[in-house]
Amino acid sequence: MTDIQSLAERIDKVWADEEAADLGPVFVKQALDLLDAGEVRVAEKRGGQWVVNEWVKKAVLLHFRFTNNREMTAGPIEWFDKVGLKTGWEQARVRSVPTAIARYGSFIEPDAVLMPCYVNIGARVGSGTMIDTWSTVGSCAQVGKNCHISGGVGIGGVLEPLQANPVIIEDDVFLGARSEVAEGVIVEEGAVLAMGCFLAQSTKVYSVPEGRVIEPGRIPARSVCVPGSLASKDGSHHTYAIIIKKQRDAKTDARTALTSILREGPAVASE
Numbered sequence: 001m002t003d004i005q006s007l008a009e010r011i012d013k014v015w016a017d018e019e020a021a022d023l024g025p026v027f028v029k030q031a032l033d034l035l036d037a038g039e040v041r042v043a044e045k046r047g048g049q050w051v052v053n054e055w056v057k058k059a060v061l062l063h064f065r066f067t068n069n070r071e072m073t074a075g076p077i078e079w080f081d082k083v084g085l086k087t088g089w090e091q092a093r094v095r096s097v098p099t100a101i102a103r104y105g106s107f108i109e110p111d112a113v114l115m116p117c118y119v120n121i122g123a124r125v126g127s128g129t130m131i132d133t134w135s136t137v138g139s140c141a142q143v144g145k146n147c148h149i150s151g152g153v154g155i156g157g158v159l160e161p162l163q164a165n166p167v168i169i170e171d172d173v174f175l176g177a178r179s180e181v182a183e184g185v186i187v188e189e190g191a192v193l194a195m196g197c198f199l200a201q202s203t204k205v206y207s208v209p210e211g212r213v214i215e216p217g218r219i220p221a222r223s224v225c226v227p228g229s230l231a232s233k234d235g236s237h238h239t240y241a242i243i244i245k246k247q248r249d250a251k252t253d254a255r256t257a258l259t260s261i262l263r264e265g266p267a268v269a270s271e
Contacts, residue, residue: 002030004040008055015058025066031059035122036086038107042122042140043166050186052165057140060105060122061159083121106137109145117149120157126171138182144171144189148256156182170221174256188221190248192256197227197242204230204241214244222248 010027013019019027034040035056042060043052064082072079086102089095093110096102100114105121108114113130119137126145131137135149138157143149153175158166165184169175173187176195181187183201193199201217206228219225219242228243246252 002034002039004034007031007034008053011055011059011062014062015055024062028059028062028066031056032063032105032121035059035105036107038109038124041107041124041142043142043168050165050168057122057158057166060140063105063121064159100131120159122159122166123157132177138167140166141169142166143169144173146171147173147175149175150177150179150195152178154180154182156180158184183217185217185219187219188223190222191219192224192248192252193219193242194224194226197225198240199242204239205244206230206241207244209244209246220244224248224252 007027007030010019011031014024014027031040040053040056042056043050067082069080069082072081072084084104086104086106086108092108094108094112094114096114097116099116102108102114102119103121106119106123108119108125109127111127112125115131115133117131117133117135117137119125119131120139122140123137123143125131125137125143126147128146129143129149131149132151132153134151135153137143137155139159140157141155143155147169149155155167155169167181167184168186169181170187170189172190174192175181176193176197178195179193179197181199185199185201187193199219203216205214205216205219207214223244224246225242225244228241229238230241231238
């Protein structure tokens, strides 16, 4: 069993060039194996706050330093890359539609559904979540349980350009088609973003129920959001903004309800 604390310290030393160069790839491989198995994660909630495990993110970046490109194939399809793909979907109890791609070092929890999408290294997708067609889950992004990430959604990564924190999508979140969430933004539990919402650390967020602009970089729990704009003080122009229209209610729940049959395992015949 791997001593995670000891491994974290060794990764930090490799990052600072304080560890023997020949041991660096060994420790990075151990870290990525743990990441791929879901035993460690880039960010996790502790005491109600999201905490980033910087050593895990360093391990992901170090993998690119130590690894050469190699040819990879899947039938007639070829790659030339440094990171292989995840395998063993049946054993993992993840429904994966053809052309869904999840790189090694990501972790997909059981009963998630991957339509033709892309999940990058270091990312985590929770149980019961659907990543819909042409959506991307960027490097190290954390997506919670029972979320619906609609078609064409972009969830930003942290490898390039290097950002301090990954994007966090908490449990039961609905992201509308073609929305974008980047730069370490946190979308809290049960929030709903309508189609075409673009959200970064600098995006203004206006709450209609509160009648004010709230702190950027975070969407409060169960907020129902639409794209909009705010007028400048002199009225000369408008700036793009996310508008919180209301708190999630029964009507919203009905409109965004997940279809359980898409997430259920195969029926078992009775004897």
